Amino acid sequence: MDTAGRPDRRTLLAGGLAGATIMLASCSSTRTEPTAKSLSPEARPTSPATALARLVEGNKRWVSGDLRHPDRDPDRRQFVAQEQEPFGAILSCIDSRVPPELLFDTGLGDLYVMRTGGTAVDPVVTGSVEYGPMTSGTPLVVVLGHQRCGAVKAAYGALQDGKRLPGNLQAIARALRPAYQQAVREGGTDPVETMARAQVELTAKALRTNQDLAPLVAKGSLAVVGAYYSLDTGKVEVLDGAPS
Numbered sequence: 001m002d003t004a005g006r007p008d009r010r011t012l013l014a015g016g017l018a019g020a021t022i023m024l025a026s027c028s029s030t031r032t033e034p035t036a037k038s039l040s041p042e043a044r045p046t047s048p049a050t051a052l053a054r055l056v057e058g059n060k061r062w063v064s065g066d067l068r069h070p071d072r073d074p075d076r077r078q079f080v081a082q083e084q085e086p087f088g089a090i091l092s093c094i095d096s097r098v099p100p101e102l103l104f105d106t107g108l109g110d111l112y113v114m115r116t117g118g119t120a121v122d123p124v125v126t127g128s129v130e131y132g133p134m135t136s137g138t139p140l141v142v143v144l145g146h147q148r149c150g151a152v153k154a155a156y157g158a159l160q161d162g163k164r165l166p167g168n169l170q171a172i173a174r175a176l177r178p179a180y181q182q183a184v185r186e187g188g189t190d191p192v193e194t195m196a197r198a199q200v201e202l203t204a205k206a207l208r209t210n211q212d213l214a215p216l217v218a219k220g221s222l223a224v225v226g227a228y229y230s231l232d233t234g235k236v237e238v239l240d241g242a243p244s
């Protein structure tokens, strides 16, 4: 994108809704001439397959402990200060043990990250997930559930007992009801684990097929992947939606 032709902030602010739309787009627009110093070790992935491969490689380093900690220095901070072009959007849990940037060994400006209890979704969260793919061609969305999820466990218990969770926690239980119902249908020895995986699969499917993202998935410019993180091993397992 030609940044020289971009309207200044005052013009945008004076432009009302139209200006806001332009500013939204420019907030995540592509850059044109990165300097050699600021480039990542590898070029930014531009396809769903290469984006997923980048995350898988980073997760292997996380599992083995052979971490690269890419793009976390002042040079990178300066490079992305004006514009960003993340190659992935991760929807994960609030759980303190599941930080996407660490377990995928990524750097500043690599990922959009949304975190909610049990990866519960509402329109605001969905809009946040859609932001990268719809405004700047982010090629990959990952819905990342995890082992021993406290939010899923609490929701499972509340729904099973027909009780409300306190305060706004009830909104999480309500959002996780379809996953609970699927877990009840599937049965199994560990229903909370089954529900956690069901939540990933249902959420990824809903995003993959919604009216905004489905066209991008259909033309191959976006993949929505469901994945599951093991607290024990650090490994991310791809459940579904992997690009071919």
Ligand SMILES: [Zn+2]
Pocket (backbone or CB within 6 Å): 093, 094, 095, 117, 118, 146, 148, 149, 150, 151, 152
């Ligand atoms: Zn969790």
